[in-house]
Amino acid sequence: MTSEQDPRPRAVIVACTDGPLLVRGEIDLISASGEAIPRTRKTVALCRCGVSTIKPFCDGSHKLVGFRTDPVPPADRKRDEGIVTGEEAPPDAERSGA
Amino acid sequence: MVVCAGSQGVDDAPVRAHCVGMNAFDWARRSGGPPEILFDARGPLSAHLLDVLQRPVPESGEMLAALLPATEIALSQSVDVLRDDDIQLALFILYGLHYGQVLPADEDWEWNPSLITARLALEREFEKRLRSCVPMPALPEVDSDAVAGALFDLTAPDPGPSLSRYAAKRATPGQLLEFLVQRSIYTLKEADPHSWAIPRLTGRAKAAMVEIQADEYGGGLPERMHSTIFAGTMRHVGLDDRYGAYVDNVPALTLTSLNMMTMFGLNRRLRGAVAGHLAAFEMTSSIPNRLYGNGFRRLGYDTNVTWYFDEHVEADAVHEQIAGRDLAGSLAEDEPQLLSDIMFGASACLTIDGWVADDMLDAWSKGLSSLRVPLAVQSFATA
Incomplete structure (x- = not known):
């Protein structure tokens, strides 16, 4: 079946609430200088909070900085500003692989 | 006990390589010795079970008939099945017949009605105790975004003592070895407990589960x-990678953690719980794994050791999104009656694995081993 006959898109990007861009399908992931960025899995999550330590991929750090994709009501904004960031944030979870 | 070369820090790579992916039965057969079980009983029930399983099915007779009464006695005398060494090891062994590689036994035992009856009796009390101990979160709306949001809220990082922060900043080489030993009970079978649920799910939830598990x-x-x-x-790091090599070392609760996942995965009626469990598992993985990797890097270990942790930083940031919306969220929309079990499974994951981590930190803060039987080797092999 050719791409013209197939109604399915080559790739789908899901804008995850308060999280990354989840990319499924065939895309070319390249750096600003045009070099291919190695991709080791079929579905990838791209950082959009700006804090990931493995950019362009997501490492879950958005959860430590209170990243929000929707406008934040004033009452919540104050709380979010109090959240510490990066290495100093105290993750409570204790998992070692899933 | 068969000792795998390299398990005591002996550097013999060619021999060691033969151990990979080989169960005790294969190993013993290859090495010419009789099949051996790599761990010991922890009480009358597990001793009885191991006695039964060392016989061929047709020769088990009276011992098999006495298994259910022995199970009922063990349950009636147990103070807390979640921390009961004998009961959790018995369940671990019974589930091991389905997984394979846990102990050498006649493969005809897998679906033996008497063993299944004993397993159901153990599972009944296990689930009952879990449901009474695990805090039940408020239920979100039956909507995939709302379910994902509730799961992310439930699993959000919060202040407090953390095993992963301790590992990153302070853990000694011996403590990180203990950490690997504790994790090996699940991680050498990583993903398998949840995979039991794949054919028990349908449609969008199944597709999401397969996407993660693939x-x-x-x-x-x-x-x-x-x-x-x-x-x-x-x-x-010089540890033995054969499955079962460290069963004797780990406390009951570490077996409980795996047994809970297996029970959720093997019982179709608990498919909501297994979906919630996997979502919570994935949502509490990326950030801690970065810190665990940092702990090993702090001690001078290279990517041969840290690859596992680094891989999970990226992988689980993907998986948590799929698990929240597409697995748990879709399952709730498609089968709204499972919403409560989805949240229960997530909370059960956080509760039991939180206790495991608390116990490890508590032991280490007192200068003690977190293991039931401390390791013979207390330091890493040469980095």
Whole structure:
């Protein structure tokens, strides 16, 4: 079946609430200088909070900085500003692989 | 007990390589010795069970008939099945007949009605105790975004003592070895407990589960299977990567953690709980794994050791999104009656694994081993 006959898109990007861009399908992931960025899995999550330590991929750090994709009501904004960031944030979870 | 070369820090790579992916039965057969069980009983029930399983099915007779009464006595005398060594080891052994590689036994035992009856009796009390101990979160709306949001809220990082922060900043080499030993009970079978649920799900939830599990199993590349990568980490620090080699060392609760996942996965009626469990598991993985990797880097270990943790930083940031919306969220929309169990499974994951971590930190803060039987080797093999 050719791409013209197939109604399915080559790739789908899901804008995850308060999280990354989840990319499924065939895309070319390249750096600003045009070099291919190695991709080791079929579905990838791209950082959009700006804090990931493995950019362009997501490492879950958005959860430590209170990243929000929707406008934040004033009452919540104050709380979010109090959240510490990066290495100093105290993750409570204790998992070692899933 | 068969000792795998390299398990005591002996550097014999060619021999050691033969141990990978080989169960005790295969190993014993290859080495010419009789099949051996790599762990001991912890009480009358597990002793009885091991006695039964060392016989061929037709010769088990009276011992098999006495298994259910022995199970009922063990349950009636148990103070807390979640921390009961004898009961959790018995369940671990019974589930092991389905997984394989746990102990050498006649394969005809897998679906033996008497063993299944004993397993159901144990599971009944196990689930009852879990449901009474695990805090039940408020239920969100039956909507995939709302369910994902509730799960992310439930699993959000919060202040407090943390095993992963301790590992990153302070853990000694011996404590990180103990950490790997504790994790090996699940991680050498990583993804398998949840995979039991794949044919028990349908539609969108099934597709999401398969998408996650395919990545767990290396996306078609066996060397990238997470369990295989973890076995490599164990070998590179001088630990024995055969399944079962450290069962004797770990406390009951570490077995409970795996048994709970297996029970959720093997019982179709608990498919909501297994979906919630996997979502919570994935949502509490990326950030801690970065810190665990940092702990090993702090001690001078290279990517042969840290690959496993680094891989999970990226992988689980993907998986948590799929697990929240597409697995748990879709399942709730498609089968709203499972919403409560989805949240229960997530909370059960956080509760039990939180206790495991608390116990480890508590022991280490007192200068003690977190293991039931401390390791003979207390330091890493040469980095």
